[in-house]
Amino acid sequence: MSTNISTSEFKQKLINQFDSLNGLSAESNRREALAQFDSYGIPTLKHEHWKYTGLTFLNKHNFDIIKKSEVDYSVMQQFANHPLNNIEAEKVVLVNGFSASSNLKSNQSGVTISRLSDFDDAQKAQISDYYGQSIKLENNPFIALNTAFAQDCIVIKIDKNTVVETPLQIVYLNFADTHAIINNPRLLVIAEEGSQATIIESVHSFGEFASLKNSVSEYYVAKNASLEHYRIQDDSELSHTIDFTQVNQENDSHYHNVNVSLGGQFNRNNIHTLLNGENIESNLSGVFITSGNELFDIHSLADHAFPNCESNENYKGILLGNSTGIFNGKILVRKDAQKTNAYQSNKNVLLSDNASIFTKPELEIYADDVKCSHGATSGALDEISIFYLVSRGIGRKKAEAMILNAIADDIIDLIKHEPLRLHLLERVENKLNQ
Amino acid sequence: MALIEIKNLKANIYGNEILHGLNLTINAGEIHAIMGPNGSGKSTLASVLAGKEEFEVTEGTVTFDGIDLLDMSPEDRARAGVFLAFQYPVEIPGVSNANFLKTAINEIRKFRNQDPLDAMDFLQMMKERAKLVEIESSFLSRSVNVGFSGGEKKKNEIFQMAMLEPKFAVLDETDSGLDIDAMKVVANGVNKLKTDDNAFLIITHYQRLLDYIIPDFVHVLSEGRIIKSGGKELAYELEERGYDWVKAEAIA
Ligand SMILES: Nc1ncnc2c1ncn2[C@@H]1O[C@H](COP(=O)(O)OP(=O)(O)O)[C@@H](O)[C@H]1O
Ligand SMILES: [Mg+2]
Numbered sequence A: 001m002s003t004n005i006s007t008s009e010f011k012q013k014l015i016n017q018f019d020s021l022n023g024l025s026a027e028s029n030r031r032e033a034l035a036q037f038d039s040y041g042i043p044t045l046k047h048e049h050w051k052y053t054g055l056t057f058l059n060k061h062n063f064d065i066i067k068k069s070e071v072d073y074s075v076m077q078q079f080a081n082h083p084l085n086n087i088e089a090e091k092v093v094l095v096n097g098f099s100a101s102s103n104l105k106s107n108q109s110g111v112t113i114s115r116l117s118d119f120d121d122a123q124k125a126q127i128s129d130y131y132g133q134s135i136k137l138e139n140n141p142f143i144a145l146n147t148a149f150a151q152d153c154i155v156i157k158i159d160k161n162t163v164v165e166t167p168l169q170i171v172y173l174n175f176a177d178t179h180a181i182i183n184n185p186r187l188l189v190i191a192e193e194g195s196q197a198t199i200i201e202s203v204h205s206f207g208e209f210a211s212l213k214n215s216v217s218e219y220y221v222a223k224n225a226s227l228e229h230y231r232i233q234d235d236s237e238l239s240h241t242i243d244f245t246q247v248n249q250e251n252d253s254h255y256h257n258v259n260v261s262l263g264g265q266f267n268r269n270n271i272h273t274l275l276n277g278e279n280i281e282s283n284l285s286g287v288f289i290t291s292g293n294e295l296f297d298i299h300s301l302a303d304h305a306f307p308n309c310e311s312n313e314n315y316k317g318i319l320l321g322n323s324t325g326i327f328n329g330k331i332l333v334r335k336d337a338q339k340t341n342a343y344q345s346n347k348n349v350l351l352s353d354n355a356s357i358f359t360k361p362e363l364e365i366y367a368d369d370v371k372c373s374h375g376a377t378s379g380a381l382d383e384i385s386i387f388y389l390v391s392r393g394i395g396r397k398k399a400e401a402m403i404l405n406a407i408a409d410d411i412i413d414l415i416k417h418e419p420l421r422l423h424l425l426e427r428v429e430n431k432l433n434q
Numbered sequence B: 001m002a003l004i005e006i007k008n009l010k011a012n013i014y015g016n017e018i019l020h021g022l023n024l025t026i027n028a029g030e031i032h033a034i035m036g037p038n039g040s041g042k043s044t045l046a047s048v049l050a051g052k053e054e055f056e057v058t059e060g061t062v063t064f065d066g067i068d069l070l071d072m073s074p075e076d077r078a079r080a081g082v083f084l085a086f087q088y089p090v091e092i093p094g095v096s097n098a099n100f101l102k103t104a105i106n107e108i109r110k111f112r113n114q115d116p117l118d119a120m121d122f123l124q125m126m127k128e129r130a131k132l133v134e135i136e137s138s139f140l141s142r143s144v145n146v147g148f149s150g151g152e153k154k155k156n157e158i159f160q161m162a163m164l165e166p167k168f169a170v171l172d173e174t175d176s177g178l179d180i181d182a183m184k185v186v187a188n189g190v191n192k193l194k195t196d197d198n199a200f201l202i203i204t205h206y207q208r209l210l211d212y213i214i215p216d217f218v219h220v221l222s223e224g225r226i227i228k229s230g231g232k233e234l235a236y237e238l239e240e241r242g243y244d245w246v247k248a249e250a251i252a
Helices: A007-016 A027-040 A075-079 A121-126 A141-149 A383-390 A396-412 A418-432 B042-050 B074-080 B097-111 B119-132 B137-141 B150-164 B180-193 B207-211 B233-241 B244-251
Strands: A090-095 A111-115 A154-158 A168-175 A181-183 A186-191 A196-206 A211-221 A226-234 A239-249 A254-263 A266-275 A281-290 A295-304 A310-319 A324-333 A340-350 A356-365 A370-379 B002-013 B016-027 B031-035 B055-064 B082-085 B092-096 B168-172 B199-203 B217-222 B225-230
Touching: A007 A027, A027 A141, A075 A090, A075 A168, A075 A196, A090 A154, A141 A211, A141 A239, A168 A181, A168 A211, A186 A196, A186 A226, A196 A211, A196 A239, A211 A226, A211 A254, A226 A239, A226 A418, A239 A254, A254 A266, A254 A396, A254 A418, A266 A281, A281 A295, A281 A324, A281 A396, A281 A418, A295 A310, A295 A340, A310 A324, A310 A356, A310 A396, A324 A340, A324 A370, A340 A356, A340 A396, A356 A370, A383 A396, A383 B074, A383 B092, A396 A418, A396 B092, A396 B097, B002 B042, B016 B042, B016 B055, B016 B199, B016 B225, B031 B233, B042 B055, B042 B074, B042 B082, B042 B168, B042 B199, B074 B082, B074 B097, B082 B150, B092 B097, B097 B119, B097 B137, B097 B150, B119 B137, B119 B150, B119 B180, B150 B180, B168 B180, B180 B207, B207 B233, B217 B233, B217 B244, B225 B233, B225 B244, B233 B244
Parallel strands: A090 A168, A154 A186, A168 A196, A181 A211, A186 A211, A196 A226, A211 A239, A226 A254, A239 A266, A254 A281, A266 A295, A281 A310, A295 A324, A310 A340, A324 A356, A340 A370, B031 B199, B031 B217, B082 B168, B168 B199
Antiparallel strands: A111 A154, B002 B016, B002 B055, B217 B225
């Protein structure tokens, strides 16, 4: 079942699968991506952005890249009773990155959901300014891997001035029932000028084998548009994710990302925002709870390119067992981005001596009239607070859970979609009271 | 029968002995006051009674309601009816006063084999007791002590006491830093809660509070021991003459 393979063998194995796949991107683009992946290789702890994020799981499971033709959509039934299938939202269910149906029509006017593989040349031309345009293959081996092997992409377009009432939920089902698989989902979201929407992404793994979701998502938030974006992962020990999300924002737009991660063996999240205009508000927040040998990693970048914008980052971690948390938050303020306000906060509670957290803020500031701040705290639970609760008759375990709940709820309360918020509040409470 | 009986209590923190053999007996229906210079061990005594783990008891006994208090976990002490109004109440962001107290009351009720209080009764009780200490109901939905003024924090301690209805309450310098109006509210709270079945131990620096809460006994704590006990008039004498004469008397 689990045979160890060397990193170079693994890399070669992936490269060998290249020709047998019907890729999505143009052949030349795919070849370039493959070459980039080949030249960078699988990152090791020596690579700057992977210093604390060991990828040894790649050697442990005999991963293969899944082909579109192999996808077994029967797993959708297993998801049917999942609580996250029952919150109010318009759902797009993907199995290993693929949608069973080409008929992805939204019931809401002004919203189009489609598969890029169904596009004709004219439709492809319409998205050519967007698809793959916000990301860089160079020095991003997993974006390169995704680009070389992606076989489909979900495209969501929200028309100008459309206010989308019901949130759109993209459900990523990883299904590895016969062997370990890597899937390479792609997502393209275009929120046109003045539109408003909520997008939920959730990740769920099924099957007896390990899966790796290596996804690339591009979000374009046009002038005056407002996007709420929630990413939920409450997954199993067979679940591995390497997510790359790039958000490009234009003048007067608003973007808010809330990342709630309650389970998953390996969860690397890259979230990059480009504030490509003035008067932009860009907020990233998240909470993770890890236990066992789980690893959660957030690598964020707030890239301020124009004046008069504000970015906020607020991440919290609760770590149990032997788990590891990594927070690397970079704020880049370019020369022209005067009057930038950029704030960052990272707070972690370690509930075990064997849990570790690595937190690193990076400020790179080239403008002189800016307000930037960052703060990070990591430590055990505050005994003085615990004693205060205990001295009122509350049992120690419950007192701990109350304080931890308050930390997590502070982030979860940012979720505006009530059914999702209530589900997560309850889920976290149950998890912390276990 | 004594409600609480402290015998030859010795306690240290990080190996440093603070209480050097303290004796004190309090009966139900009584109010006792402890006065004493800074650093004499007043808060240490309060912490030891509440069960704060950093303090190590090396000798002596504390019997509460006939049972060995020192053998109980801090939460069980609270459930059995011991309450400490902290000298420095703690802020707990994200935990509302209401949720905090509801959890506490229901844990206490569970300990006593009672059904949980239903939401309506709890709300009613909260509103009633909030009035007693003159705090606004909007406080109840706010995080515990977060953004409260010094006086509000102290009132909140008395409010919690009113909600939990302890048998034995220790008030550690609840009056410090309070203006006269807030102090009257605190005193009024204690006087209303006092019955023949419960008892209070009031730790204070100032005789002032004892004009409003009339103690049955006043004790002087110095260097970890009670060196003098008397009636309420002792508080006036201490206010006038300080502590040195008591110490001198104790040595003599
Ligand atoms: N947490 C602590 N760590 C170390 N020493 C302490 C601690 N708490 C109290 N002490 C020491 O114990 C002694 C008594 O303190 P305390 O009981 O707070 O006095 P009081 O309340 O009478 O002013 C002091 O010398 C103080 O320094
Ligand atoms: Mg004190």
